[in-house]
Amino acid sequence: MSFTPSTPSRHLQRLPLALAAAALCTGTAIAQQTPAQAQLSTVDVVGRTESGAYQSEEAAGAKTELPLRELPQSVRIVTRQAIDDLGATKLDDVLDYVGGVSRQNNFGGLWDNVAIRGLPGNENTGMATLLNGFSSNRGFNAPRDLAGVERIEFLKGTAAALYGASEPGGTLNIVSKRPLWKAAHAVEGYVGSHGLKRGAFDSTGPIGENFAYRLNVAVEDRDSFRDHIEARRSVIAPAFTWKLGRDTLLEYAGEVLRHATPLDRGVVAVNNQLGAIPRSRFLGEPADGKVTVENQTHQFMLSHEWSSDWRSRLGLSYRETSVTGFSTEPTALQANGTLTRQRRYRDFASDDLALQAELQGKLRTGAVEHELLLGLESFRFGMDSLMLRANPTAAAPYAINIDNPIYGQAQPTPAANTDTLERQRNTAFYVQDAIKLAPDWRLVAGVRVDNYRQSLNNRRTGVTDRQDPSSTSPRLGLSWLPSAQWTVYANAGRSFRPNLGSDFGTQGFAPETGRALELGAKWESADQRMGATAALFDIRKRNVLTADPVHSGYSVAAGEVRSRGLEFDFAGQLSAHWRLNASMVFNDVEITRDNTLQVGGRLINVPKVNGSVLAVYEDALANGQRYGIGGGVTHMGQRLGQARTQAEANAGTPAFDLPAYTTAKLVGYWRLSPTLRLTLDVDNLFDKTYYTSSYSRVWVTPGTARTVTVGLQARF
Template identity: 60%
Template sequence: MKVHTVYLAGTVLALPAACALAQSVDVVEVVGRRSAGAYHASEADGAKTDLPLRELPQAVRVMSRQSLDDLGATRVDDALDYVGGVSRQNNFGGMWDNIAIRGLAGDSNTGMALLQNGFAGNRGYHGPRDTANIERIEFLKGPAAALYGASEPGGTLNIVTKRPLWRSAQALEAYAGSDGFYRTTLDATGPLADAVAYRLNAAVEKRGSMRDFVTTRRTLLAPALTWRVAPGSTVDYRGEWQRHRGLLDRGVAAIGGRLDALPRSRFLGEPADGDLEVSNTTHQLTVQHVLREQGGERWALRAGLAWKEGSILGYATEAAATLRPDGRTLWRQRRYRDYDARDVVLQAELAGQVRWGGVGHDVLMGVETYRFRNDQLMMRVLPSAAAPYAIDVLAPSYRPREQLPQVLPATDTRERQRNSALYLQDALRLGESWRVLAGVRLDRYQQSLHNRRTGVTTQQDPHATSPRLGVSYLATPHWTLFANAGRSFRPNSGTDVTGAALAPEHGRAREAGVKWEGADGRAGATLALFDIDKRDVVTGDPANPGYSIVAGAVRSRGLDADFTGQLDRHWRANASLSYIDAEVVRDNVLAVGSRLVNVPRINGSVLVMYEGAAAGRPFGLGGGVTYSARRPGDSRTQAQIAAGTPVFELPAYTQARLTAWWRVTPLVRVSLDIDNLFDRTCYTSSYQSTWVAPGARRTAVLGLQARF
């Protein structure tokens, strides 16, 4: 679909000044896609404190529901380019979400650290997350281990799902767009009785693509209930069932370091493998009870239970690491995966707001335990000179199912993780101008990995202490200076070639910055400098391909900035900017000084929306632009340096988008979203030079939203 238009843009530095004239706009909570609402948030559930974000000594970016709607985001990764310090990572061929925050990514085999309503949301397997039941996404930058345990020192995400409302409302939405995109969603809420309210979100989606043969299908069902048992006592339930199906798509291959040698539509797997299916089910139950609320003092108990299952099932053909010497023949391996994981978490917290010794305290004391089980069965066939299982990348010929090679047993393991933790946090209000946030978490961790093929079981029992300390100075009613420091850890799965368990990764992060918030609280900005170190990083074993060793240390330094809010009663904007210098500082395999994969030194974004009325009907028009600089496309090894192998990098890219809507009647509106407006070729992430993910071409989506 050809569309000729212009996009709206701005600069991060100009926006806070413009907001000095910002006017208040009322926000009404609605179901379905919003027309007018807030970009800027004053608090974040994931911080687990009553301190407003302006006073919190930590950089936090909240992607509001309004932002998601203005971006036309149907998946979480549709919004990632609009947050400072975030860069895309290998997403397992489109089968899950994966990012790095401030240059540091999570486990390359399971994806990024992620929370859902304060519970661990990414142990195991989860397909790309649908936004139909998401109220907002909280990017908690810096180490979160003092509250949540195992995590990355660069930060984590807390996804907050939609809660039931105490008034009846329903929304039905339908979308159709380029490349065979079809989507329908339902959002219904209201009271079931005087003390019980419900919410139900559902989505069904079929998505084609510019990629040959690649089509994905998704189904989401997310019920929620709130029960007011008694004054001060509430029971909340959040459920989610999602199934995501499609070909595993590892992307295109670079030939001689060039990505333009192949069309971005070229598929290098085998269509006859059929769909890989990622399924997951989540149940979360929380009980809250106010123990005491009198004279400015408040104590409350919270208990939570979360149960999550996830699985991956199906065949996939995946490229080898390099092309053959002729520059066009690519050997591949075929894999069958039957992965299944279950995670059960129990939390109990006591929270209080009190004054002791003339100082205000926001106290949190909590305990947590979880039991995680991960079964992995993989069968595969590897290429060899006798049976190369190759494809000509310049003139591919695909095989019928009966000619695909038979897979043989390769991996059959059961991993068990057990953890018990105690955590404490205190936010102190020292007069009018100073805030201190101190916390610590003690984790007792147990891990076992049983190899069912060999009968060997490996175990480790690491303990971790994760402290953090932060200070804020409220210099004026609008400006805050802050600094914090903390430690983190993350257990590593798997073993080395001898069968020994891999030691956990440990991180240390420091951060300092400034925050600004407008007089009406409708706009705000944060600028932060950071310095992060991580050691015991797992890398591939050069002497034993297919195995890993604990060999590395990395460092990330830089700055990131975010702006969110209303410019006046018609205009609102999001903006971000980051500079990240992330590199290897010690390793037995990777080259010291080499930059980390998929992490650009500079990226930025702007999203601007205007809303008004014409002929008595409200309308909205806006657009966004994102920029990502050049970045490494694979890990640079010492052997490559010695051999003089050229550096493989992904090129820089800039993309623009346009969004528009018009309210046809008070309850019906139409929308148009156009991504990659100028149809620029880009490559969003890479794992190696034969697994490079191309960005989508220009796409247009027409939507119809009805409330009733």
């Protein structure tokens, strides 16, 4: 897959004045601190945590004060404690420990792309991802660094009733670290395999009585188990909280991230088999250098408490993204081991301005208690995309031999291939009512109405495609609480996602629509330190783009996909010494209608089975020094590695599959003193060769080789 962009203004070097002015009167839907966060902060307010919680009581992304146990929806939260136990520094490090999450094509290592419950989003921008309740996957986004992240919320099932365009399988919400009103600081340093060097700084505290700040900074430099690959990353994440009055709060969360690494499409399969070449072999061209991704995010939230029951929030988010650089990417493998390649140059830039206004409060109608949310959201998004491409020819194949690669050959000069300007505008209204029908019953009902305007201007052809899809996305969920620890729930909802482009008749495509049904049960221990969720789900998607059977080279919105499955998640503190995180998912995803792909076939990169276990034991030595040791095991089942057509199935052509894999990791820490701590993380403990995702037989991403990381953290 090549990333074919979509939106306005080539190099965005503007904003600060307009944003600063808007900041005085507006803000963003930055999550409020939950009880679980408050509990963690009493142990370790900055830096890596210990003796914290895996179990969380609330999810900011659910936009309700209902505890998670009472919410009629499956939600999996990766807390800061779990992030630290895993030694995770990027989002990719936690994905194997969340049931039902599978990796998709990661654009040569330059972005995050996952599917929840087997349903991927747009192949270029991925599934719906939020940062503090605002969309964060429009544009082009580098792999997320976790230095400034407090927790990660996986909202399973459809969230379109709150957030609009999204996948019915789930939505991901990243919650930023917030300022604390007690001074605390931490410095962290890490060294490890493959030339890893990382430093991080976390500082927070009050400045006067009404202002508090937080600053997270991380710088990382690493090589790779892959030949000719190295990555440089830096992230700065400032935040502040300003008490404008007794009942009025202005909050800010920002992030500036720069990520530079060669675009690496991975290895190739030979005769449908992986392992013919080493997992370390690079098939691009070192002379291309690095592709640079830059992201900048600014979010403000102005909140006001009108009374003990009612509050309002006004939020503003502005994001800029860009990607620039050359790459050499495989196109076809010949029988003699010659791999033809294509050279590309990308220059993409986007800007995204979004506004949210919400009123939330409680009221009673007789004996029934309501928690009502009224919201208005509007955004303006643009992406300017230029891609130059040099295709291989018989006279100039720009090839490399996979068994004996020789780099440094003359490189072709790419010519214009894509030059587009995409604009999106949307205004939406949403309402949600969380109702306590009786002591043992909860009802959550919501609906969102979206009015989109989309255009894609192809500068090379002079053609502009437009569409104005509107959608109404309802959701209804019911919970029964038969005891203080148990909940049985059911929910149903609809989702949509606009399809960009037009058909043979230059008519815009109907948007993708989804219908999701879920039935589940939740359990929580009496001390609220352990929780489990089991869920059955059935999801259908319609209007998936498929090949036009009459007009070659065009598409129609006629495909359909179904996802059904059973999932189980557990997280919590088993005893004073043990904490455990576990998941297991059985997921059957198939194509039920298509003009080209195999009907009854699978979607790529989606396993039928995946699961994980993470366990950590903590105790203290006789001299008072604390230590912890633990480990994790993850399993990912066999997955389809390249989309399979109906013609291939009819001809009996073997499918290309990625083999199942099981990996293990080791984690440990030793607190040398109240302020100094030593950590050890070993990933892929047994150095297993495995493959995490692919797009085709010549674009296969190998999993990371064994990596040992030693860290030292100091708090002061």
